[in-house]
Amino acid sequence: MEWKDHAATLAASATPPGSRWREPIATTPRHTFVPRWWANTRDGWELRDGDSDHDRWLAAVYRDWTLVTRVGNLHADHAEPGACADGSPTSSSTLPGLIAQMFRHASIGDRCTVLDVGTGSGYGTAVLCNRLGAARVTSIDVDPYLNEAAAARLEKNGYKPRIITGDATGPLDWEGDRIVATVSVRPVPPSWLAALKTGGRLATTITGTSLILTADKQEDGGAVGRVEYDRAGFMRARAGADYPARDQSLLERAGVEEGENVESSRYPVLDVVNAWDVGTMLELIAPGIEHRYITDNGDRVALMAHPDGSWARAEERGGMVTVHQSGPRRLWSYLDAVRDRWIRHGELPFRGARATITPEGMITLRRGDWTAPIGQ
Structure with missing residues (x-):
């Protein structure tokens, strides 16, 4: 069974009929972006090498699940055969169904320019390039190696989007129509609002929650939107090589x-x-x-x-x-x-809540008489 057959099966499970993301997922070779990954086992994080078992490789990467590619400071690309890793995941190839869901919530049209926050393996960036063309896609990640590897793998697949290495929550050298984040933030970075064109949309998740937040930029520099009824959880955005150690x-x-x-x-x-x-x-x-x-x-x-x-x-x-x-x-x-x-x-109030975001990124959720501020 060739990768295209696997990818078509994946696209059918990851997207609903009629989705404009079905064809890009069906024609993007995910295995080229995840040659190695970490498997979470009872004994800890164990290395999986696609070249050592081709059938298992294709079965893993064309299943609608997340593959962890970096644990702590150790990327799977750099691990010795048989290695195990300690720590928390710091990068992954997000499950394609969730990627498509975030793209859908961002309401990405065929002529939109998009900032993909969290380059990771580069697979999500490739799906965007497949549909929009690389000239409309920019991707950002804090990790130089992630960007280097993703750029090389994207180019092998015929795509050369702009890739920025830097803290995605800091100042951005970009302006465009859509921001889609596969990392979580709290609050919304003010630089995202500054970079969006008026009427542009962001789709992100709030750190520590399962909330998907979508919002459209207003003329005053803030944004209004809502909490979607879908759920998602992403690693929080990081500014360095690893997350700060937690005091246990x-x-x-x-x-x-x-x-x-x-x-x-x-x-x-x-x-x-x-x-x-x-x-x-x-x-x-x-x-x-x-x-x-x-x-x-x-x-x-x-x-x-x-x-x-x-x-x-x-x-x-x-x-x-x-x-x-x-x-x-x-x-x-x-x-x-x-x-x-x-x-x-009978329910908790946050699903479907209206969201207002100040130009400084402070969020207020409202539904009925319930209100929740979300700041630092």
Whole structure:
């Protein structure tokens, strides 16, 4: 089975019938952009080399899923055979269905000029070039090697878009009609609003949430739009080679210390990270909480910690839930308030919320009598 057959099958699963992105995905050879990647296994991140198993390579890259290409500072291209990596993913080839979804939310017309924020493997940039032509496409990434490798692979496929190496949240040497980000931000970088033409549109996600935000630039330099009903999560935009190391000491304390406040909970222990809507609402209320979820022989423990010194531990043993909390805020109480609202109203309010963005990038979400400011 040749790559074109795989790509056609991928396009059919990643896009709805009639999508203008189906043909570009069906005719873009994704395998040329991801020759090696990291697989998340029980033993950690393990290297996969396409040349060592051609059939597995094609099966992996033409499936609608994300392939991690860089963990910490180590790109799969530079790893020794049989290598494992430690750390968090710092670059990937986003699943094609999500790429198409973000492009759709950006309302990209055939004559639009587009800034692709987060070059990564270069595959998304190639899909844009396939449809629009390379002259209308610019891509930006902070990592020089990512851009170097992507540019070479794009050129082998006949595309020479402009590629910028730099911090995408800083000043931009670009002006155009659409900005599509496959990294998350909070708030919207003011440089994006400055670079968009009046009437131009941005499509991005908000860091720490599953919110897809679309907004159209206004004459005053701000933008108005909404939170889409779809969900997505991307790595946050970074300004350096890796993300800053996180201090895990408060989470460790949360796992063992007696809380200042100890009480029973009316709700079961929840894995907040994988409860996307609940986690999103919590992030809007108290941004920056770190989570850890542990299971052991049917018992469940959830830990929460915030840089302000607040922490919580919820333990579910034998059907009973005990919550320990300390610090200036009661984090688990915030979580319970989110679940109370969901039960009372039948939904959480952020999907479909109206969004207004100041020229400085500060976001305000509104739906009915609910309002949420999103700043730093």
